[in-house]
Amino acid sequence: DSGVTQTPKHLITATGQRVTLRCSPRSGDLSVYWYQQSLDQGLQFLIQYYNGEERAKGNILERFSAQQFPDLHSELNLSSLELGDSALYFCASSRQGGASPLHFGNGTRLTVT
Amino acid sequence: DAKTTQPPSMDCAEGRAANLPCNHSTISGNEYVYWYRQIHSQGPQYIIHGLKNNETNEMASLIITEDRKSSTLILPHATLRDTAVYYCIAPLTGTASKLTFGTGTRLQVTL
Numbered sequence: 146d147s148g149v150t151q152t153p154k155h156l157i158t159a160t161g162q163r164v165t166l167r168c169s170p171r172s173g174d175l176s177v178y179w180y181q182q183s184l185d186q187g188l189q190f191l192i193q194y195y196n197g198e199e200r201a202k203g204n205i206l207e208r209f210s211a212q213q214f215p216d217l218h219s220e221l222n223l224s225s226l227e228l229g230d231s232a233l234y235f236c237a238s239s240r241q242g243g244a245s246p247l248h249f250g251n252g253t254r255l256t257v258t
Numbered sequence: 259d260a261k262t263t264q265p266p267s268m269d270c271a272e273g274r275a276a277n278l279p280c281n282h283s284t285i286s287g288n289e290y291v292y293w294y295r296q297i298h299s300q301g302p303q304y305i306i307h308g309l310k311n312n313e314t315n316e317m318a319s320l321i322i323t324e325d326r327k328s329s330t331l332i333l334p335h336a337t338l339r340d341t342a343v344y345y346c347i348a349p350l351t352g353t354a355s356k357l358t359f360g361t362g363t364r365l366q367v368t369l
Binding site for chain 1: 290301302303
């Protein structure tokens with residue numbers, strides 16, 4: 146158990162809809178990261194937050210947004226969903242940036258129909 | 259990130275040591291080498307990381323060559339539960355956040 150909690154585990158929704166994925170980092174970790182893993186692609190970095198502030202951005206679509214709250218949990222919002230957004234979404238956390246390793250949750254499997 | 263090269267797949271008998279190689283010949287002096295694994299569709303699991311010296315923890319050992327151009331992850335007594343895809347990553351210094359996961363090595367542990 147990595148200590149990173151993601152909810153929900155599974156999500157099925159229709160095209161055009163909006164969903165929110167939630168992540169609780171390990172106790173004491175200030176950084177939260179979001180990754181997407183599609184069937185035909187590897188793990189893709191989306192975005193990082195550190196202590197409530199956006200720290201780094203990857204290949205995140207404009208339809209997607211995230212935030213980190215004062216209690217350090219994070220939410221990833223996906224809107225105007227398309228079939229191609231179906232994927233596993235992983236959250237990870239670390240003590241701080243730099244060399245600290247990331248610890249991943251078990252993901253949310255999103256299916257867009 | 260330094261480009262890393264791993265064999266696409268390896269087999270290992272249960273109880274034997276699994277030695278997973280990684281080539282990172284373009285690594286710079288300050289880039290750490292990280293190893294993660296992903297079992298089926300679970301979240302990637304951090305295994306170990308190192309800079310210059312060999313490292314060991316409860317899961318594995320990491321051997322880094324003196325010139326730092328390659329490394330080997332060693333699982334001393336592989337079990338069936340070690341069957342997974344193993345990723346070797348060498349992100350730019352200070353960018354451990356933007357880990358770039360390649361295709362990794364699919365390790366199959368067999369009876």
